[in-house]
Amino acid sequence: MITLKSAREIEAMRESGEVLANVHQQLRGFIKPGITSWDIEMFVRKIIKDHGAIAAQMGFEGYKYATCVSVNSEICHGFPRKEVLKNGDLIKVDMCVEYKGAMSDSCWAYAVGEVTPEIQHLMDVTKKSMYLGIEQAQVGNRIGDIGHAIQTYVESEGLSVVRDFVGHGIGPSIHEEPNIPHFGEAGRGMRLREGMLITIEPMVNIGTWKMKMDPNGWTAYTRDGKWSCQYEHTLAITKNGPLLLTSQGVEGTY
Structure with a gap:
């Protein structure tokens, strides 16, 4: 079931999104060659705790x-x-x-030190595709308009869009209806309504969009071993356009 959020609920999620955006801002200066992803985990846990917030993924469907x-x-x-x-x-x-x-949900990509031009292109295209999708998150548009904008741009740049994972509704649960694919046809799918809270989170690959699963049951890899990138925002659908909730320093609508 899709729930439309009130102005009060959207404001609460904006405050949550500010905490999350602050974590990503601090990660920019923390990530460098020589650290481990476990160091990142500990760094993030501390920042979230210091803000009086909860790391909501811990315990979600058994995730640790x-x-x-x-x-x-x-x-x-x-x-x-x-x-x-x-x-x-x-x-x-x-x-x-x-x-x-x-609740708020966001993913950002980080270069560890200096990446190759090919990887920088992957990062740039993925981020731009997310914002092109966000531009389509307007009252009266359809879900397919978001995916079509993302897919068309990504494929024009010689890259591919993952099909197996999609954006979603959010709040108060992490994952709610509707699903927001990052591919599809314009003019198709459910119409977007004021008060909907969604994530747009394209995952873009250098090679094939097809994936394989790790035996751990959680981690997805590209099937061909080529690299993948992702960016994600949580946003509200408002009468004035999409309102980003996880973008510190960005005021108002997109």
């Missing part, structure tokens, strides 16, 4: 960690671990924060 840290060919849901990150690695840090009962 505050973060998903996916490295290089890992598409998503990578476990934090003690392998050292090297110069040129690409990591994606995905997390959910609960603050005063309100």
Whole structure:
């Protein structure tokens, strides 16, 4: 069931999103060659706790960690671990924060040191595709408009969009209806309504969009071993356009 959020609920989720955005801002200066994704996990846990918030992913469907840290060919849901990150690695840090009962969800990609031009292109295209999808998150548009904008741009740049994982509704639970695919046809799917809270989180691959699962049951990899990138915002559908809730320093609508 899709629930439309009140102005009070959206404001609460904006406060949660500010906490989450602050974590990502601090990670920019923390991530460098020589650290581990377990160091990132501990760093994130402390910041969330210091803000009086809760790392909402811990315990969700049995997941044990505050973060998903996916490295290089890992598409998503990578476990934090003690392998050292090297110069040129690409990591994606995905997390959910609960603050005063309100939820937010965001993923950002980080270059570890200096990445190759090919990986920088992957990062740039993925981030731009997310914002092109956000532009379509307007009252009266359809869900397919979001996915079509993302897919068309990504494929024009010679990359591919993952099909197996999608955006979603959010609040007060981490995952709610509707699903928000990052591919599809314009003019198709449910109409977007004022008060809907959704995530837009394209996962973009250098090679095939197809994936394979790790035996751990959580982590997804690209089937061909080529690298993957992801960016994600939580946003509200408002009469004035999409309102980003996980973007510190961005005021008003997109």
